[in-house]
Amino acid sequence: MTKSWAAPLLAAVLLAGCGSEEVVTPRDAGVDREILGTWYPWDIPSYVPPGFDADSFPEATVTFKDDGTWTGSDGCNGQGGDYEITADGAFSAGEPGPSTRMGCANVPNATVLHSSTKAAVENGMLVLSANGTTTGRYLREPQASPSPSVSDVDR
Template sequence: MWTPVGIGAEPASVVGLTPEELTVYQTCGELQAAWKADSQGLFIADVMSSSDGCDPDTRVAWLDKAAGYRVDGRTVVLVDVDGATIAHLVASGKPLRPDRESFEVPAEFRRSFAPPAVLPAGLTPVVRQDLPGRWVPVSDGPKPPNQPYLAFGTDGRWAGSDGCNGSGGGWVSGPAGTLLATTGITTLVGCDNVPVGSWLSSARRAGLDGATLVLLDQNAAELGRLRRDDSDPDITTSPSGE
């Protein structure tokens, strides 16, 4: 449990963190967020749902801006993409809900914080400025009803489609091509799809092979390749149900 300090005019809140989710406790109720972090100092959290009287479309400004962290004793300092401090998370007392008083941190979760394998030779690490825009898979794989794509926004949000189902979330990149992305609720239409959203949510590094974007997992295994698509200038990071 953590108390955010230095968040300006945001409502007073407490943050609960478990391996499964990040919960923001506010006066209206709870906001549930997906989150990821790594040992390189990247951090991202994305509010996905709410309970009680909280508006399901509520955004938490300071949390949306967070792109990294550093640990200072018992305080976690959240920073934005430029390294400026967004908030301090100060270790708090008892949890607000007794059923969350204890939980296990599984070995798989701990392993996810290990530094990812380096990029294979021949790939150039992506930097944040490389990603914004619309990307489509280059493989000659399945032919779903609609064009699969990933659209990265300059605001740290992404949206996409596997050809049948829309999805979206947040993204953040770091040194040497490190990459983290959260994924929210998606539709479940069955089709012969291209799982570009799964590629992104599983990615830990990204590189460029010429003009081709290559997404790689924790072990530098290739997840998928995409090319930039400039045919649709109307880039949106609001998930669609394609």
Template structure:
């Protein structure tokens, strides 16, 4: 899902980073909500995830040593290929989703293996569907069975390098924008039926707009789509109450008539429900972000 133009632009800006892992993603059985983790820990504060963390208790320490979460940006630091960049989503019910979609290390361009893994979310991170904040205020990342995948220890500081942006050496802070993005979502309206993983899987087309626009959700937790001119994709998970979180990677910027902003829909979606056969995507305030129908 990495975009070469996007990568070049980042390098031109002087933000040169590194990171990688070649693990494959989970099967469909590994996907699912993570609410089981919350049955014992209660509601969580997702802004507590923002920080620069040392990754602990991970079965494969070769995938990186530092996870930096800032607003919706993610950096994975410390593996043989350098630092990877991606995005993450979380909510107050303890659901968590992340992906790796690019690198901004110029060295990776000439290394086929590192270029490939820079576009593939590490296997351990793909297993994470939930989180909890433990008694000491430290995040624990969990799989769909509420089992710990990794623990995050505070105070991590990447080692300064000639190609590393100075901003990445500073711990990220919780901004007002982040608080708004991570605020509790309105409940699904009673007129809609919750759209779970089974009901979402498949191809959908917008109710109005460009005939070539679509969203397709696959059983392995990936989605792909088009606004009618540009292709893109990311990852997705569902949870109880119609909760839907999706990450979005870089996309091209080709213009055409009747484009449908499917990327914006998914970036803002917090709930998904069915109105008959129509799929309705809702933002945190319960406002309709987009409406789709099953593809013919």
């Protein structure tokens, strides 16, 4: 038995997509799309910037590209590598490629990525974790200095 409203509703849904150039699928809405672009470290547990060149912290970045690669900086040294992420946030990053070793904030972005197994974007913040423990949190805007430890911040 067919409901009398089912056929017109189906036709309306099918026609609504006609002429639209961008189709949003569930994959488009996943964390694998949300992480694309540049992120700045905000909190990395156990990271304490060195006394010298700590002002290079705002220069530290991680940029995720849709080709499965990431580039970034620890504050002055270039970094990069590959990564994989699923729409539900399962995450892995290979060993980072070669990097220069100039003295600066030396934010351990590459270590955070390589040790993380899960990624989520929560309230505009990228949260990376492994085994239920936060490995790093990142924001879209540069930060003047690291936040307090994750354990000191309300979740």
